[in-house]
Amino acid sequence: MVTATFQPRDTNAEAARRAAGAQPLPPQPPSLADIRRFHLTGQRPDGAVETDLLPTALTGLLQTVDPWLELPIYLPEHGGAPLGLGRLIDGLLEASKAAGQPLDLVAPMRSRLVRLVAARLDGRGWAAAGETLAAAVKEFRGQFDVSAAAAEHLDKQIAVLRAGLPKTGRLVGLGPHLPVELYVAVVGRQRARSARAFGEEVRGLVSKIDDQLRLDDLHGPEGSSAEALKASLGAGVTARLDPAALAGRLNVRRGTQRMAADRRQRLEGARKRLAIWLERTTGPQVELLVGPGVDGVAELPGARLEAVQDVLRTAAARFDAYAADLAEVHKALRTAQAELAGTWEAGSHDEALGRLSWQGLDDATLRQMPAIVAVMPAGRLRGADMGAFFALLRSGRPLHVLALDQGDDGEAAVLDPGLGYLAVAQREAVVVQSLAARPAHLAGALDKLAEAVGPALALVAVPRPSKDDERRGGLWAEAEALLAGRATPCLQFVPHAGATWADRFDLDGNPSPEDAWPVVEVPGQDGLEQGRQEFTSWQPGRVESPFEGGACGPSNTTGSPVLATLEEPFTFAHAAALQPAWRAHLWTLPQDAWNDEQVPLAEWLDAFTRVPPLTVPYLWVQGPGGRQRAVVTRELAFASRDRLRLWRTLQELAGIRNEHARRAAQAARRQALQEADAALKAMQDEHAREVEEVRATAAGEAMERLARILLDLDTLAVTPGAGSGFGSGAVSGSGPGSTPGSGSGSGAGPGADSGGQPAGASVGPSAADDAGGDEAYIDTPLCTSCNDCTRVNPLLFLYDANKQAYLGDLKTGTYLQLVTAAEKCPARCIHPGAPRPGDETATSDVVARAAKFL
């Protein structure tokens, strides 16, 4: 490893030389000291800041996604699901193809059409879909230079395309407007649906109250008045009869009572309250409270928008007012329901409804109030409003906070992803983190907010639109880089989604969620050049490339050889290279300044355990002649490490690369191996012991046999065909009673045992069973509940909880009843057993009848 001592360049001597009229020295490559000084302090000898850094890995990253599939996004007018314009057009193309009319001329140019639409969204960030698409299609057609014959064919296809494109709705491009529009579309749609259903229920209830009150009116004298009868019967009938006379006949009441005054008062009060509610539910179902610092959010259809200063406290106060109102509506609802059902109890209803607050309302009811959302910059939540924010989360109010994370230019805290993590730590709030550049993911995340039954935070990364053209790439490309660089990781935490953390937390939407950094394939030189061109075109509305004809990096760089494809981890520093706040933290080095002290940033981070490595990290950037190294300051390297550590934490929370799980698995594996080793050793020991035993026995037997042979005592005992007779007499003779001739008559064998049993003492199990057979019983599971036995004696024959018979107290019946019931039983499940002593009904005849049921 190369080490270097910091030696500042003597700039005073150089200035003196120039003052003396000497020729300037040729440009010198940065020294080791210069590079190390830059790494530690961020100061370059020339004091320059590069403005057009383009990491080579970005080109590879952007080749993996199609920006024109999801953006701009189309929002249908009447609350349909949001859909990327590219997907919408793809659907049209597929449908035409399926219908046998493939739009073969248009299909390959889909991205171009979407790009033209996106260019028309600049400025406001959104536009009416019908007009915009019509204009874009017209421009799209104008870009084709085709022969007359082909033009006719093309025009037909354009006409089909135009007919299929939506005429209403809105198109929204990438910008701060997009998450707000999506929120209104997703959450507002859900609230509107919910409000419609609730409105129907309330309307039905009001209708029933009206019926009840009208009925009560009819019970009064005015109900049968001549006027009422006339109105009721109509002119045709009353022309032939006298309503007054009829009223006189009808107005004789026999016991019909009017509704009690307090009950009528309750019903009328409830009706009035519900009617007020119904009038209100026709308005927008989303209330946007926009705080300071949020630019570009305009009035939206389906939402009330209000600019406020103290956005969180205003949101809380607004919610409290709505919630109190909703609690009153619910009281009216319950009162009406109870009164109509005739279950009103003053004791319980008055007391319970009196203490009712919004905390007691269930989720479906709470969704009847407009969604109140605080729209504010994420920076405010990290700073001045953090206390109020967490107080709001702890309050349990189902408020939504839509925090737009656009970074804080010029501050080191830019793109700090820790806010979402902090909110997750609060445990009770729904937390989603997404980015505007991925509308499909964002819409899915906002669905979680729509279902949320408590506080919720949506933290959405939105690239800040370029004001002074200080950024060179497209906003979408920057957003993708921030996602890949773990600067704004996607996460979702839904506290009510399940019992375990795995159910509640996930990292869906992140590239390569299993890895520390996504590894991208960096194309060769041609691919890089093409990528440079493409990169600029991702900026909506930009036509010319700022990179064309210009140098990338310092002018003293030397060309690098053409490079082949390689793989490179995409780190936070790669994403930061595109951000103005971080540009001064990278320095592109000429090739003659490269040395072994410089290592790729990912390797540098891997080597950083407790103390930073002594090397200088770099990342590959794109120069006009090829890849070049851009060294990274310590501050940016540490920021990358910080993002990596947070990402690792999130991974562990999501169950990815969980060190605890790995250690537990390792310990379990170790224990299993130890147990297997122990078992193996025990078996080996046992085997060795048995082998030793057999060996000793065999040796003894052999010795005995040898002795017998030598002494010629029993040579004939070993004869061919005697089977296992090798020493069998001696061995088997030791068994208990197995060789009667050789036994000592000790009676230890089984035969001796059985023989030794005292006569008359053998009451075995079968005998016991026989004794049990004397007891009366019912095979209850077979009972068919026919009531025959219970009709014989309802005290003796009882039903269990399944309505199947069992025997009660035998003293409550006679043996004759038992036998009679057994004879009647169609299931044949009654068994009378033997008669009880002293039962006079147990005659020999009855006992004989019982015999077949024993």
Place this chain on the structure above:
Amino acid sequence: MYGLKRDWEFEQRIRSFVIEDYEGATPRWCSGCGDNTVLTAVHRLCRDEQLPPEKTVVVSGIGCSSRFPHYMKTYGFHSLHGRALPVASGVRARRPDLNIFVATGDGDCCAIGTAHWIHAVRYNMKMVVMLLDNGIYGLTKKQSSPTTPKGLTSNTHPEGTVLSPLNPLSVVLGITNVSFVAQTVDWNPAHVYATLQAAHRHPGFAFVRILQRCPHFMPGLWDPIQNDPTKLVALTHADGLPLDPALSRVFKNQAAHDPSDLMAAHRWATGQDGIPIGLLYKDTNAERYDLATVKGADMPPATRKQAVEAELDRFLI
């Protein structure tokens, strides 16, 4: 639909039903009649599934078994001869919230009610249909029914019936859109219960034929198989009826049968391989007519009234 969180609820909403909540009048069936088994099984099923009595309705036609609704403390409809199924279909058409049981006999269903039977199977509306098949008209003192065994003497056939009996299983299995066919025997309460439970949980028209004894007019008809359970074949399968160990001991003769196999079900229904009990056929994806008929049933009263009046206005002169 809308209300308080459960722990805030103050009205007693949690109800628990016991068997007595479903018991109506005391049955007046003959001593030893198999209807008792089925009635108790339905009582137990309602209790175990905790079906609210006011959300349960039993529909019957005419016959001994059709006295069933009288013995249930639920809603009931003792309808006309052979018309249990159209009545039940009508109930189902507009009241998807009700649990519907149909009690019908072999005369009620397989003779005068045959046309309704066929179309009810095809409609596949969710209900449990119990064919209590004792093979005789018992209520009217022993006339031959379509399922009366050949040669049996009765008041209508003093010299014995001439034709072989109709096989309800084969008939049902041959109807388009059939979705659930099972068979059980009344003398085994546990199997009756398990069969009815599976039928109740089936999302469609669940047809259960119950082989049933009539001790008065058909004494001893089923004695051979009641005394020797090995003559029955208990059909078993992971998707079929659960056969607990106790039943397995009783029904030793078992055979694996996939209830999604219609052709195999046809073969079992013929009885050539033994009298099958258990689930012969099940198709949970069969089309359901009641899903179409309930449309608009949740319309608010005011809207409905308005629609009716608008319709009537068309006939104004």
